[in-house]
Amino acid sequence: MDSYFPIHAYSPFMKGIVGCGLEIVHALLTQMALGGGVLLFYFERLRRGGRSKYAGRFNTGSFPAVVSASFILGALTGVAIWFVSIQQSPGRIGSIVGGLHWIWATEWTFFCVEVVAGYAYLRYQDRLSGKDRLTLLALYSVASWLSLFLKSAIGSSPLTSTPVGQSQRLWSVFFHSSFWPSIFSRTIVALAIAGLGACMVIETFVPEDREARQALMGHASRFLAPMLLIPLLSIWFLASSPAVGSFAARWASPSTMICVGITAVASLVLGAVGLSAFWYGKLALNPLAMALLGVSAFLATAGCELLTKTIRRPDTLPQAWFSGSLCQLDRTKERL
Amino acid sequence: MAMLFPFGFPWPTAMYLALFVVSMAIYTVFMQYVLAGSIVLLAGYVAALARGGAGTGPVRVIRSGSGLIQKVVCDWLPPVLGLAIATAIAPLLFVQVLYRREFYAASQLLFIRSLLLVLALTIAFLLLYLLRRPTSGGRGPLTQQLAALAASACLLFTAWAWTGIHVLGLHEAAWRYTYTSTRWIYSDAEVWPRLGYWITSSFPTLAVALAWQLRWGRCLHQPRDLDLASRRLKTLALLGLGTSFAEAWLWQLWLEPSARAVVLSAFALPYGLLAFAGMGIQAGCWLSIQSGSQLTTCRLTLISSGAALTILGVLVVREARRLAAIDVATLFEAHSRAAHAPGLSLFLVSLATSTALVAACILIVRRALRALQ
Numbered sequence: 114m115d116s117y118f119p120i121h122a123y124s125p126f127m128k129g130i131v132g133c134g135l136e137i138v139h140a141l142l143t144q145m146a147l148g149g150g151v152l153l154f155y156f157e158r159l160r161r162g163g164r165s166k167y168a169g170r171f172n173t174g175s176f177p178a179v180v181s182a183s184f185i186l187g188a189l190t191g192v193a194i195w196f197v198s199i200q201q202s203p204g205r206i207g208s209i210v211g212g213l214h215w216i217w218a219t220e221w222t223f224f225c226v227e228v229v230a231g232y233a234y235l236r237y238q239d240r241l242s243g244k245d246r247l248t249l250l251a252l253y254s255v256a257s258w259l260s261l262f263l264k265s266a267i268g269s270s271p272l273t274s275t276p277v278g279q280s281q282r283l284w285s286v287f288f289h290s291s292f293w294p295s296i297f298s299r300t301i302v303a304l305a306i307a308g309l310g311a312c313m314v315i316e317t318f319v320p321e322d323r324e325a326r327q328a329l330m331g332h333a334s335r336f337l338a339p340m341l342l343i344p345l346l347s348i349w350f351l352a353s354s355p356a357v358g359s360f361a362a363r364w365a366s367p368s369t370m371i372c373v374g375i376t377a378v379a380s381l382v383l384g385a386v387g388l389s390a391f392w393y394g395k396l397a398l399n400p401l402a403m404a405l406l407g408v409s410a411f412l413a414t415a416g417c418e419l420l421t422k423t424i425r426r427p428d429t430l431p432q433a434w435f436s437g438s439l440c441q442l443d444r445t446k447e448r449l
Numbered sequence: 450m451a452m453l454f455p456f457g458f459p460w461p462t463a464m465y466l467a468l469f470v471v472s473m474a475i476y477t478v479f480m481q482y483v484l485a486g487s488i489v490l491l492a493g494y495v496a497a498l499a500r501g502g503a504g505t506g507p508v509r510v511i512r513s514g515s516g517l518i519q520k521v522v523c524d525w526l527p528p529v530l531g532l533a534i535a536t537a538i539a540p541l542l543f544v545q546v547l548y549r550r551e552f553y554a555a556s557q558l559l560f561i562r563s564l565l566l567v568l569a570l571t572i573a574f575l576l577l578y579l580l581r582r583p584t585s586g587g588r589g590p591l592t593q594q595l596a597a598l599a600a601s602a603c604l605l606f607t608a609w610a611w612t613g614i615h616v617l618g619l620h621e622a623a624w625r626y627t628y629t630s631t632r633w634i635y636s637d638a639e640v641w642p643r644l645g646y647w648i649t650s651s652f653p654t655l656a657v658a659l660a661w662q663l664r665w666g667r668c669l670h671q672p673r674d675l676d677l678a679s680r681r682l683k684t685l686a687l688l689g690l691g692t693s694f695a696e697a698w699l700w701q702l703w704l705e706p707s708a709r710a711v712v713l714s715a716f717a718l719p720y721g722l723l724a725f726a727g728m729g730i731q732a733g734c735w736l737s738i739q740s741g742s743q744l745t746t747c748r749l750t751l752i753s754s755g756a757a758l759t760i761l762g763v764l765v766v767r768e769a770r771r772l773a774a775i776d777v778a779t780l781f782e783a784h785s786r787a788a789h790a791p792g793l794s795l796f797l798v799s800l801a802t803s804t805a806l807v808a809a810c811i812l813i814v815r816r817a818l819r820a821l822q
Contacts, residue, residue, distance in 0.1 A: 197564075218542060219796045229532075235528075241817045
């Protein structure tokens with residue numbers, strides 16, 4: 114730890130609201146991009162199989178543009194997170210970049226595939242055959258999930274007790290206990306956000322045809338059903354994260370309880386709507402219900418993101434950085 | 450730095466320098482398309498306004514060379530900006546590994562500027578999407594002109610902000626003053642020739658990219674429009690090459706002697722000459738173009754090779770100037786530690802796989818378009 118930087122002393126507003134706020138928006142956008150790709154793939158299959166006469170109309174509508182905007186805006190908010198992290202603790206983000214930059218670079222290669230496949234589909238879908246459209250959407254979905262997988266590994270690595278990048282073993286980045294609940298819950302939330310986003314697009318752009326609207330919403334809302342698993346995954350995540358203190362001590366923290374409570378209630382509401390879509394096939398959601406579900410999706414995402422923040426400070430790193438500017442070397446010098 | 454770049458350094462430093470320059474070169478192509486494209490688009494709207502043709506935005510005036518160019522630019526700017534943002538991530542990552550202290554210090558000191566540039570890029574991205582849509586929905590020509598102006602301003606601000614962050618990272622002596630000063634604007638004499646170079650050198654890159662686009666879509670356009678457009682592209686490229694050459698020359702005159710000595714040494718001078726040779730190839734090929742039919746694959750490949758040489762050469766000279774400003778030897782240990790971080794083999798495999806998948810996406814689209822022709 115031989116690098117020193119000019120340090121700015123920011124108020125908790127910077128570490129809390131700005132840092133976490135950006136991460137929540139970033140998570141919403143990137144998960145929308147992933148779930149949107151899977152949803153478009155699902156509708157493309159419905160269209161090819163002749164199982165929905167409205168699926169083609171949905172896929173040629175405004176939803177692909179929403180998905181393409183979300184992956185670029187997601188990348189931009191990711192860069193903003195980088196800049197804010199540099200402000201909070203350059204030593205910490207420098208250590209993470211130094212230790213995990215090959216994984217970050219790997220994530221970037223998949224992101225490039227996601228962008229190219231996404232734009233190729235968006236621009237040329239009316240000139241492509243059904244098989245080509247499916248291929249591009251499959252490529253897009255797989256690449257964006259792999260990108261999320263690697264980002265989750267980078268994001269959850271500072272939660273482990275081993276200093277980042279020092280274990281020298283690649284698989285230790287993935288095969289640690291808090292990684293798996295994190296990636297499962299992010300995937301489920303991604304599908305739910307896309308399902309809800311699709312319902313909003315359908316409500317806005319297909320207002321005149323009630324039957325089409327209900328049929329399309331029935332299909333899109335099914336993506337909300339896995340949200341029922343989120344409360345269990347949150348508990349798994351909390352139990353498996355070894356960063357600070359015992360499981361019981363973490364449960365006793367008011368901030369943790371608030372986050373788990375918000376996530377659980379919001380997820381159960383969304384999951385129940387998804388189940389009803391499976392049950393009835395068609396679904397009609399008015400704008401007010403949609404707004405309430407939108408708030409629930411935001412709260413579920415925010416709860417998941419804040420849960421990770423309750424067990425680690427954004428300017429510290431286990432056994433490496435102890436504040437925005439204090440590293441192991443400084444502590445050793447102080448003791449001497 | 451007695452040997453040619455990137456040789457003469459320990460292998461981790463040389464590897465990261467090479468990776469940074471190559472990834473930066475890929476990003477530069479898209480960045481220059483967007484930067485010059487937004488200016489061309491704005492110029493089109495201003496020209497339409499000057500002609501007094503209310504309701505005749507440049508996208509509608511496609512029965513001329515400029516109109517055709519602006520139509521293609523307007524259509525392609527949003528996805529190319531998306532690609533520029535996507536490709537920017539790799540150099541942004543490698544710069545943190547290579548020059549952690551310099552980059553972090555500069556972005557900490559210019560934090561507001563760093564965050565504003567992200568906001569500016571977001572606004573530019575959304576405005577370019579709006580411009581791409583037809584003028585329905587109550588958006589008049591004045592709104593479009595304002596949107597084009599705002600998008601160009603946002604992109605120019607981004608270019609200025611990045612240049613400022615880069616230049617501040619080179620001047621450690623200025624960090625203390627910038628930290629204690631209450632001034633929000635950091636300015637250095639080196640910012641302007643650098644910024645001027647990047648803006649003007651964007652036009653030849655845009656010209657060759659547009660020439661390829663016109664060639665691939667030639668069956669969709671009138672031959673007369675293609676002839677006019679190719680002559681416009683020639684003017685654009687030659688103007689850009691001339692002014693960027695002058696600015697590069699100005700920039701090296703501006704440098705302090707120690708930095709100039711490194712730039713003009715065996716370490717970087719061959720790359721500088723390569724960049725000028727690239728400019729010469731481009732100028733030579735553009736000079737004889739009079740019609741759209743002369744935009745042949747062979748000629749465009751030659752111009753593209755010249756542009757690639759120029760971009761690579763300039764980026765190496767840019768790194769030489771940065772390395773002249775810092776004590777490189779202090780970086781070696783950090784680079785060696787970083788090179789042994791886990792995941793290099795995973796990155797190489799994923800890079801090869803992803804390159805193949807990107808090629809597959811392009812081939813799928815190309816096959817479908819050929820089938821339609």
